[in-house]
Amino acid sequence: MKEIQDREQLNHYLRAFQLESVFHEPLLPHLSLYGFEQGDLICTQGQAPEYLYVLVNGKIKIYTTSSEGKTLVLSFKTPLEVIGDVEYVRGTPILNMVEAVSSVCMIGIHYRWLHKYGKDHAPLLRFLLEIITQKFYIKSNSLSFNLMHPVEVRLASYLLSVTSDESDSRLEGQLSAVSLSDAANFIGTSYRHLNRVIRQFCIKGLVERDKGVIVVKDRNGLSALAGHNIYEHNRGKGETRL
Amino acid sequence: MKEIQDREQLNHYLRAFQLESVFHEPLLPHLSLYGFEQGDLICTQGQAPEYLYVLVNGKIKIYTTSSEGKTLVLSFKTPLEVIGDVEYVRGTPILNMVEAVSSVCMIGIHYRWLHKYGKDHAPLLRFLLEIITQKFYIKSNSLSFNLMHPVEVRLASYLLSVTSDESDSRLEGQLSAVSLSDAANFIGTSYRHLNRVIRQFCIKGLVERDKGVIVVKDRNGLSALAGHNIYEHNRGKGETRL
């Protein structure tokens, strides 16, 4: 991690994501911009958190490691997203590991100032409320979805969700930076089983694999399998009452 | 549902749960107290929500029905808990079914007033933030837990969590109002499989079943099985920064 001393850039992000009212005058001087390289660890489970981060560029992976050593990838996040919010509100140690999947840019603010100047600042509170509510909603869906559907369906859904935002440009969606075993841990299954299902998909002509890369061939077929249950990414916030 | 016209009782609850600053002066006149009988439907999935409810007495069940007709019980809640909060923040239809598992008492307030008098009221926003953060935390744990552990472990954990708060008084924890098939839907398995696992537990002497009631015989044994992963209920709020 390195701090990026570029006030201009920071202001740009604040404007782009409409955060000017969220981080008002007294908070501004305490905002910093941080850069992370692909693979950098941004947060470590169990540590005492100090900063609230706002993801403004790049992609991160949230995961947790159980006492038995299994890894479960909880989510992949792209802007706009906040990390350290749950810990801030609850006053607990860091819950999960956070790692940069691409090069990443985040706005950071120390809890001290967030608390001192923000605890009564309604726009900030509403912002956090919306973000966390969104997280809850996604998590809740994800829970139901995982519990109710076999890996086959989850994989189809996952492939759709990943390739839709990755491959804006290229026609064929590919799995890019996310390794297959990450994918397995995200879907909540073993690498072995993931392979098995992928092979079925290949046979059915839904995807093709070439040198470890999965290429989606039949989005409609996958959609049919997935039902309408798509793992949600961050959708822009809709109409809210707040 | 019937409205309980008892200002005294309402004030009592507000005091008991320290909600006086959350619902400040302008909101007070719009608070009402509602009573539900066991089995009453409190919210219906898909409908337009109107009220934010605060559960102050009794026990409720949150569940969802998939398009294929499967039911998944998302959680059982006891005071202090809020429902309709996610919908309020996101401005969406009701997400899940909510049903009274015992006779239930809730404080209700129409979104209209909540918005009009509450949208800038920091204590209310902080309250919602804490509640939803708590929900997120529980949900997140629950997701990992379900994905990483077999039914056997989940059932052990479930039995422990249920019997700890039910049977404050009685020594033997029993499953009370919650039916076995509810339990199955909560754990995310089939009734059939639940039975299978219960039978194993019986054989191991962990529980006994008598006329459809499960009696926990060996809490330590169950704990060993569950690891430290206990489904969290609402724990009183800890130290928070807010």
Add this chain to the structure above:
DNA sequence: GTCAGTTTAGGACATATGTCCTTTCCCAAT
């Protein structure tokens, strides 16, 4: 008590998924 109907438990089998180990493939160093 007896019976029909409903609820609850269990049997048999099929499928989904996990574990462990072997095989294959890829890439780099030589």
Add this chain to the structure above:
DNA sequence: ATTGGGAAAGGACATATGTCCTAAACTGAC
């Protein structure tokens, strides 16, 4: 091109879980 090492894929088997159906237990009416 050759070879060795490590990552990726697949085979074999065990276990976990789901589905469908049957058997057993309970309940209320008579």
